[in-house]
Amino acid sequence: MKKLCLISGLLVSSSAMATAQTTKVDCDNAYTTIEINQCAENKFDAANQQLQQYLAQAIKQNSTDKQLIDAIKNAQKQWLQYQKEECNAVYTQWQQGTIRGVMALSCKLALTQQRTLTIWDNYLRPMDSSAAVLPKPVVDAY
Template sequence: MRGWTIFAGVLAALASPLAAQETRVAPEGHTPPPATLDQVDWLVGQWTGTGIGGAPAMESWLPPSGGTMVGTFIQETGEGGIRFTEHLYLMEEEGTLVLRLKHFNADLTGWEEKDGMLTFRLIAVEDCAAYFHALTLRCRNPSFPGEGLLAAVRMQSGGELVFRFDALGPEHPQRCPDAMTTIDMNQCYADVLGRADERREAYLAKAVEMHADRPELAKEIAASDAAFLAYRNAECGAVYEDWKEGTIRGVMGLTCSISMTDSRTLTIWSNWLTYMDSTPPVLPKPKPTP
């Protein structure tokens, strides 16, 4: 497994041990369970996020073709170039699934030997998740499979490298594509959070105004938002703490806050700015903050 040795050697120093590990390791003599590509159709799409050293990363998966799903992974440098890429095959084989991949440098020279590759055997398929030996692919939120993807790989050191991706598309715009440094990324994501908060406050103000004839209800709506902010600060503060050893910590904490804020705005809209009949909503349905 020379390829695995290269992979681990390059990335081990970048992998921070997590309190609760995302990856699993197959026990001795484990037999991969029955599985088909239909069980991992939630992977199909383009996913973008922050990768090694806070630099942008992207993963893409095509629909099945000939019993195989083809995927690609791109890790950028902090200066906007390509650091390395992966070419992935998720295959049906002997009634189960196996994932194989090869790494390439920016000049298309391979990490592995000419005919070499990394092979990850399946441990389990669960709701919106596929666990391979030392590698995990799962939905960030099983209730909303199209919103985000988590990919994790366990290093020989025992730590993990974890990528958290958002869906890329009209409903999930790519954020901060021009940010090149950690400082730029932090500032850009802080600006996104500022826009998300401005819209939340506008929707909240309209909700309170719409129910001004019921003072107690308007008071409770406002109080619920204060409670949300306290919860957001605690939850996303915990995310920041989890990533405090890495330069990505700022972006991870801000991403948490943006996601929770967008969800809160949608809740305000759904509960207080829409009607049970065909009457148009008071304000447009909020989409993820670009």
Template sequence: MDGAIRLAIAAGFAAMPLLWVGSAQAASFDCSKAASRIEHLVCDDPDLNSLDSQLQGAYLGALDRSNHPLDVKQKQLAWLRQRDDCADRSCMAVAYRRQIKLLSAISDEPPRCGGSTTVEIDSCALEYSHRADRELARYLAAARNRLTDEAKQAPTPQAPKTALADLDVSQTAWEAYRKAECNAVYDWWSEGTIRGAMYQSCWLEVTEARTEHVWSTWLRFMDSTPPLLPDPTKH
């Protein structure tokens, strides 16, 4: 791969921020400060805890993928008012699941994806790769938060502490693998005009697979408790 192009691509990804979510118990607020009836219902029920965490992840993802984030915010506020009218946990659980499904389905094509030139196609592919990076960052943050919380609460905290350290090591190794793998793809296509698009396609595919693995390994439960974030393959 040409050195200048590699540096430009690497700089684009290095600029991506980590989007941290809240605690694994209830991602959208601190249960130690619960005040309203609804907040206490969420904090006192494990399933609602997890659904609330899922909802926060689905909402952040929808904001990121939508070309009209203000509409997403307004609809979310309207949904919160509807949820607050629920009289019991059953009504709330139904409302959460319905809203999570709606938010997870929001995925607009980026504005830069309307062209047909090589530069425009590469720009479009880069934006999808950026979205995938931001989503992976959210899922990794949730996994780290879960392990951190379990280390605080477990009678023997060494296991989650060690797992958290190992997760960070594995993420660093995975990032090196992704770079090497997609560089190989770029080099294979280096004499063609689609080399940039092929590189971004590799980046997107490998990143989405990593996000699904993080979700499956760290954000689901062995029992019927809902996962901490929505299934990333469902949008």
């Protein structure tokens, strides 16, 4: 009977957590740590999607140069490792406070936006007066 109560409790907790995660947060009025973290995660997710779009376009536009494609992919792999280590360090710096999550997410956001701009600048920005395939990405000022 105790096992049944424990399993039921876990299912209810999981259901409540899933509902909380799917609930739309008003990020202009976020107040709780959970809401602030969710808004930071949403912003990071959008920036990461943009990074993936720009990276895919850079690879597509340079598809005839296998050496360059390999170099871009290797650079991205190394950058992902750097981002992980750097933002883990930020998390560690703030590990004693509830702000640690949003600080780590802010680190990931800033680095992701900067990486997107770097990809655009190095591989997608036209050197002549022609229009770019993708617009210059915006980097939030902090």
